[in-house]
Amino acid sequence: QKEVEQDPGPLSVPEGAIVSLNCTYSNSAFQYFMWYRQYSRKGPELLMYTYSSGNKEDGRFTAQVDKSSKYISLFIRDSQPSDSATYLCAMTGSGYSTLTFGKGTMLLVSP
Amino acid sequence: DAGVIQSPRHEVTEMGQEVTLRCKPISGHNSLFWYRQTMMRGLELLIYFNNNVPIDDSGMPEDRFSAKMPNASFSTLKIQPSEPRDSAVYFCASSSGTSGQQDTQYFGPGTRLTVL
Numbered sequence: 001q002k003e004v005e006q007d008p009g010p011l012s013v014p015e016g017a018i019v020s021l022n023c024t025y026s027n028s029a030f031q032y033f034m035w036y037r038q039y040s041r042k043g044p045e046l047l048m049y050t051y052s053s054g055n056k057e058d059g060r061f062t063a064q065v066d067k068s069s070k071y072i073s074l075f076i077r078d079s080q081p082s083d084s085a086t087y088l089c090a091m092t093g094s095g096y097s098t099l100t101f102g103k104g105t106m107l108l109v110s111p
Numbered sequence: 112d113a114g115v116i117q118s119p120r121h122e123v124t125e126m127g128q129e130v131t132l133r134c135k136p137i138s139g140h141n142s143l144f145w146y147r148q149t150m151m152r153g154l155e156l157l158i159y160f161n162n163n164v165p166i167d168d169s170g171m172p173e174d175r176f177s178a179k180m181p182n183a184s185f186s187t188l189k190i191q192p193s194e195p196r197d198s199a200v201y202f203c204a205s206s207s208g209t210s211g212q213q214d215t216q217y218f219g220p221g222t223r224l225t226v227l
Contacts, residue, residue, distance in 0.1 A: 043115070043202050043218030044154070088154065098167055099216070103153035 003027055006089055006102030015111050019076040023089035023102045026070065030091040030100075033065050035074045038086045038104065047087070048074065079109045115219035117203050123225045129191040132222045135184055136205030144216060145178055145188050146202040154202070160186065193226045200224070 006023045013019055021035075031052055036044035048063040050056045050072075056063045062075040072091075076083055088104040116135040124130055136143050145157040158168040163180045171178070175194070180186040190197055200221045206214040 041221075041223075043204070043220050045218065046215050049215070098156050098159060101154040 003100050004089065004091065004102045007105055008103055010106040010108050012108045012110065013079055015079060015081060015109055017079050017109070019074075019079050019083070019107060019109075021074040021076075021087050021089075021105050021107070023072050023091075024070055025072070025091060025100075027091075027093070027100070028067075028070070029093035029096070031093045032091060033063070033072050034090040034099070035061075035063055036088045036090060036101075038088060040085075044088055076107075079107075081109050081111050083107060084109050115203055115205055115217055117201075117219035117222050119222060120220060121223045121225075123227065124193055125227050126194055127192045128226075129189065130193045130197075130224060130226075132188040132190075132201050132203075132224070134186045134188070134203030134219060136186070136203070137207075137217055138184065140205035140207045140217075141183070142206045142214070142216075143180060143186050144204040144206075145186070146204065146218075148200045148202060148221070149198075157188070190224075193224075195226045198224055198226050 004025045033050050035048040037047045038044040050063045050065050053065050053067045060077045064073040086104040086106045089102040090099045092099050118133045141162050143160045146154050148154045157170045158178045159166050160180045176190055178188045200223050202218050202221045204216040204218045206216045
């Protein structure tokens with residue numbers, strides 16, 4: 001079992017839809033959870049950062065962490081064509097010196 | 112700030128040749144990371160430097176790969192000899208914290224390497 005599992009997609013939705021992207025993980029020591037967005041032929045950029053369990057909202061984006069289930073989610077409301085990208089989850093724990101990334105989910109939002 | 116700078120952006124070489132990828136981190140950042148991204152394996156950490164010192168090189172696939180950071184503003188990743196299975200996008204990232212991974216990593220645009 002890989003440490004972080006993420007459905008590669010592609011996930012195709014119409015503009016305005018609510019999008020749910022998810023990752024599961026196996027390492028209970030992970031405490032810091034991130035979502036990176038990567039546009040085609042670009043480097044990943046940090047989108048959301050959460051610590052431990054709970055929700056965090058930033059505009060149209062909400063990150064959710066459920067440590068008991070080892071499950072994290074990213075919700076995008078009112079999705080836009082400009083949201084079309086690959087979304088990678090990443091996580092780490094205290095005392096760790098490296099991030100563990102999911103493989104990424106490709107999202108396509110059609111006008 | 113110009114962000115993380117990588118060169119070259121594209122590299123096409125023949126099997127057996129030496130390849131050198133270069134990275135200039137964001138000024139003031141003291142952690143630098145080299146990653147490799149492929150469709151099959153996703154984004155993999157190759158090596159991590161803190162204050163120019165290699166801290167974790169467990170991701171370096173084999174002796175053909177080597178990385179150096181002679182100063183705070185420059186790092187290289189070298190593959191010698193290169194093989195077709197090394198074809199991938201190589202990213203450099205930097206961050207500003209001393210705590211390592213909890214700090215935001217800023218990625219460069221990547222070098223797309225094709226080994227024929």
